[in-house]
Amino acid sequence: METYSTPGRTAYPRFRSVAVPAAALVAVNIALMYVVAATPLSAVNDVLFSVPILGLIVYGAALTGGNIAAERGLQSGSMALAAFGTLLLQVAYGLFGGGVLGRAPADLRGTLLAVTLAVTVAMTVAIAAYVYLRDAEFDHWSTWSFGAFIVGAVLVLVGSFVTVVLAVGFLFIFLGFALRLGYEIWHVKANYDPNSALVHALGIYVAFTGVFVHVLQIALRMFAER
Numbered sequence: 001m002e003t004y005s006t007p008g009r010t011a012y013p014r015f016r017s018v019a020v021p022a023a024a025l026v027a028v029n030i031a032l033m034y035v036v037a038a039t040p041l042s043a044v045n046d047v048l049f050s051v052p053i054l055g056l057i058v059y060g061a062a063l064t065g066g067n068i069a070a071e072r073g074l075q076s077g078s079m080a081l082a083a084f085g086t087l088l089l090q091v092a093y094g095l096f097g098g099g100v101l102g103r104a105p106a107d108l109r110g111t112l113l114a115v116t117l118a119v120t121v122a123m124t125v126a127i128a129a130y131v132y133l134r135d136a137e138f139d140h141w142s143t144w145s146f147g148a149f150i151v152g153a154v155l156v157l158v159g160s161f162v163t164v165v166l167a168v169g170f171l172f173i174f175l176g177f178a179l180r181l182g183y184e185i186w187h188v189k190a191n192y193d194p195n196s197a198l199v200h201a202l203g204i205y206v207a208f209t210g211v212f213v214h215v216l217q218i219a220l221r222m223f224a225e226r
Contacts, residue, residue, distance in 0.1 A: 036098025045099025
């Protein structure tokens with residue numbers, strides 16, 4: 001096991017082995033969002049989030065279940081379980097992102113995805129730089145992330161009845177994904193194992209796409225206000 005003090009020249013092959021499969025999963029998911037946005041499936045979000053806490057529970061359960069199944073499948077060598085978990089993650093993110101994107105005019109959807117991707121990548125680079133330039137452990141970011149998700153869920157529950165609280169709840173969910181992304185990046189730096197490269201990639205993919213769909217919502221609002 002390599003520690004977080006491993007010299008930087010060894011980091012490039014390490015991160016390449018993680019970044020390539022993670023980027024592939026993200027690319028497939030973005031394409032799926034684009035397809036879903038043009039189909040009646042884009043209305044799933046409107047149905048689920050007619051009661052915000054219901055949407056959060058359904059998507060939260062799908063993402064948590066998919067992540068656990070995919071990770072356990074990769075760790076145990078069960079490709080069927082890993083494929084099932086990954087498919088569940090792709091479908092959940094695809095439906096959510098496609099539902100958000102479906103609210104935009106068709107001619108703006110490509111632009112929205114490009115802007116969202118650029119912003120999310122910039123955020124990821126900034127987080128990675130912060131993690132890598134500091135000779136410190138970031139294990140506590142996982143705890144902070146979980147705490148942000150819990151606070152966000154409680155606020156979304158309250159916001160389902162008191163709408164003024166709702167935006168703050170989703171802001172905490174967004175923060176939870178951002179913190180999780182930082183933790184996953186640090187985890188690659190501190191505990192990289194070549195045999196677990198796909199597990200690392202899965203963690204980066206889940207956190208990155210979580211940030212992506214939240215940035216997509218912000219970008220949609222900004223375009224709508226123009």
